[in-house]
Amino acid sequence: MVEISLLGLGLGVTLTLLAVALHFSRGTAWTPSADISQDVLERRASTVPETDFPEPMNRSIGGGGVAAGAVGGGEEGGELEGEAEEESTSPADIPEDEVEYFEVEYAKQGSTVEVANNETLLEAGEDEGWDLPYACRQGQCVSCAGQVTSGGNSEDYVVHDDQQMLDDGELGEGYTLTCVAYPKSDLTLETGEAP
Ligand code: FES
Numbered sequence: 001m002v003e004i005s006l007l008g009l010g011l012g013v014t015l016t017l018l019a020v021a022l023h024f025s026r027g028t029a030w031t032p033s034a035d036i037s038q039d040v041l042e043r044r045a046s047t048v049p050e051t052d053f054p055e056p057m058n059r060s061i062g063g064g065g066v067a068a069g070a071v072g073g074g075e076e077g078g079e080l081e082g083e084a085e086e087e088s089t090s091p092a093d094i095p096e097d098e099v100e101y102f103e104v105e106y107a108k109q110g111s112t113v114e115v116a117n118n119e120t121l122l123e124a125g126e127d128e129g130w131d132l133p134y135a136c137r138q139g140q141c142v143s144c145a146g147q148v149t150s151g152g153n154s155e156d157y158v159v160h161d162d163q164q165m166l167d168d169g170e171l172g173e174g175y176t177l178t179c180v181a182y183p184k185s186d187l188t189l190e191t192g193e194a195p
Contacts, residue, residue, distance in 0.1 A: 101117070102117065104189055105189065108190060109128070109191070120182060137179045138162075150187045158176055170195040175194070
């Protein structure tokens with residue numbers, strides 16, 4: 001009996017020591033990793049572009065969702081500004097005190113009209129009460145096409161404000177889109193003539 005008790009006691013002590021050893025080995029080996037959440041937040045915040053918008057709009061537009069594109073944001077902004085400047089070079093924006101007038105002979109109508117260089121050939125004809133053809137009025141179809149018959153390239157006589165339909169050959173034959181054509185010289189125009 002005594003032997004069994006000693007064996008049991010020894011076993012108990014051994015298990016207890018083992019449990020204590022395990023407890024300390026686990027408790028001291030693990031250390032929590034550093035809290036980097038603040039670093040992550042600050043790094044993400046640094047990628048959001050600064051804007052002049054008031055804070056609420058800044059948040060709604062600039063938000064974290066577009067942070068990845070923030071590096072190129074400045075360049076895009078520059079391009080947009082450039083485009084805005086290009087738009088302001090449209091002949092339509094020529095102020096009245098800088099306007100020049102040119103003699104445009106509308107051959108089919110048998111009339112010559114003074115047309116300002118901030119007015120399209122189509123508008124000037126409509127101002128005369130003529131029913132001239134058109135559709136998009138944006139240089140994206142050929143409904144309003146006409147032909148400058150003064151000789152040579154139509155762009156020697158008009159400025160096209162963003163026409164997208166006529167190629168160099170057609171321009172060279174004098175064709176023009178009257179809805180986006182502003183005179184820069186006297187000219188003779190056949191309306192209703194498409195290439
Ligand atoms: S109306 Fe469409 S290009 Fe002039």
